[in-house]
Amino acid sequence: MHSLPHTYLLVSMVGIAIWVHEREGKSVGYFGGRVVAVTGAGAGIGRELAVHLARAGARLALPDLDESAVAETVDLCGAASGSVFAAAVDVSDRDAVLEHAAEVGDRFGRVDAVFNNAGILFAGDVLDSEFADIERVMSVDFWGVVYGTKAFLPYVMRADRGHVVNTSSAFGLMAAPGYSAYNAAKFAVRGFTESLRQEMQVGGHPVKVTCVVPGGVRTSIARRAGHAVGVDGDEVARSFEERIARTDPGEAARVILRGVERGKARVLVGTDARVVDVVTRVLGPAYQRLCRRRCVSRNDGFTHSLGDCSPVNLFAPGKPTRTPLAAGSTGRGAAAARCPWPRAASCQLAATRGSLWSSLFLSLERRSVGSQGFS
Numbered sequence: 001m002h003s004l005p006h007t008y009l010l011v012s013m014v015g016i017a018i019w020v021h022e023r024e025g026k027s028v029g030y031f032g033g034r035v036v037a038v039t040g041a042g043a044g045i046g047r048e049l050a051v052h053l054a055r056a057g058a059r060l061a062l063p064d065l066d067e068s069a070v071a072e073t074v075d076l077c078g079a080a081s082g083s084v085f086a087a088a089v090d091v092s093d094r095d096a097v098l099e100h101a102a103e104v105g106d107r108f109g110r111v112d113a114v115f116n117n118a119g120i121l122f123a124g125d126v127l128d129s130e131f132a133d134i135e136r137v138m139s140v141d142f143w144g145v146v147y148g149t150k151a152f153l154p155y156v157m158r159a160d161r162g163h164v165v166n167t168s169s170a171f172g173l174m175a176a177p178g179y180s181a182y183n184a185a186k187f188a189v190r191g192f193t194e195s196l197r198q199e200m201q202v203g204g205h206p207v208k209v210t211c212v213v214p215g216g217v218r219t220s221i222a223r224r225a226g227h228a229v230g231v232d233g234d235e236v237a238r239s240f241e242e243r244i245a246r247t248d249p250g251e252a253a254r255v256i257l258r259g260v261e262r263g264k265a266r267v268l269v270g271t272d273a274r275v276v277d278v279v280t281r282v283l284g285p286a287y288q289r290l291c292r293r294r295c296v297s298r299n300d301g302f303t304h305s306l307g308d309c310s311p312v313n314l315f316a317p318g319k320p321t322r323t324p325l326a327a328g329s330t331g332r333g334a335a336a337a338r339c340p341w342p343r344a345a346s347c348q349l350a351a352t353r354g355s356l357w358s359s360l361f362l363s364l365e366r367r368s369v370g371s372q373g374f375s
Helices: 004-031 046-053 067-077 094-108 131-157 180-202 233-244 249-263 270-296 332-338 344-368
Strands: 034-039 060-064 084-088 113-116 162-167 207-214 268-269 302-304 323-325
Touching: 004 084, 004 249, 004 268, 034 046, 034 094, 034 180, 046 060, 046 067, 046 249, 060 067, 060 094, 060 180, 067 084, 094 131, 113 131, 113 270, 131 162, 131 180, 131 207, 162 249, 180 207, 268 270
Parallel strands: 034 060, 034 113, 060 084, 113 162, 162 207, 207 268
Antiparallel strands: 302 323
16 A cells, blocks of 8 residues: 555656657657758758757758758758758759759658748848849749749659648738838748648648748848848847847747648747737738837837837837937938827827737737747
8 A cells, every 4th residue: 555656656757758758759750751851951940940850750851052051950960871961052043943852852762841941031121122132032032932842842742741831921921111022022932832732732632731930030040131221230130139039949940840740721930920910810901000100109210220110029028229310311210200190199109009019929928938839
């Protein structure tokens, strides 16, 4: 009889161990032995996806423009020799992507899933952005996804559990001033991916399609971002890193892989992405007025950091970056100074609204701490 409590304790410990194993290793059974291509694997979310997939027993194809960076990812994967194939590939080069997909198919004999994750950021108003700037963003962020999907889809369709995973963004749910090129690309990725998912279902193809929508993730994308003339690139990066990038890339990868395993149509990554999703569903196009007023109220008579007006930062608490407006300046800061809207009563109303959205953000953030099923 005295050993009964010890028996209960032993059974409980075994049960906890099994639960932990299943929780941490659930993806092992799903991704183990599968051939997975991950674009943009040289850094950020792409690198973390590769590392987690390698731990889960997947065989990997890792194309990235930066050959040395993707080589570091291979080292971090620590996978068995021959199970990881890294290559220097520009995802905006259609022929290069098609050639790479064929090489991956020949090397591994099949491709079960592709994660089209590579992307770049550009900051600047439409008026100040060159055609080449916009074209470059679309080439990488949208056409790179199209090329990757088209190149690997014939292989994925032959797999018994094929999966296409395309990375959009919270910028693909809500547009913001100063990010028109990036918004356009990410909205396009979401539409392309959601259409593809329906095509696979209607056609009866054994392929699942998932659209990933990250909020602010702590990666180097802002540091590497291009920007229009007159935009302070260092300030954009600083604002992104200090005020927007809240989610660890490792946690982002775990959320994405859980969502992919469950066959989700959309995976929201981070509390900020969930807030943006809720706001756009509730307000519809009216969110644009809220964004404009929130942005102007933060920068009344001042030029603003573009980070202050990004969709993942509009409803978050914190002090904006304010720089005095130079005499004779043009652009959004001058427009804010000329705008008759930000008067005392209106500014107070905007501050109240901002506080309400900040409270919503903080409430969701508290609820999501430790949550595994929110994405």
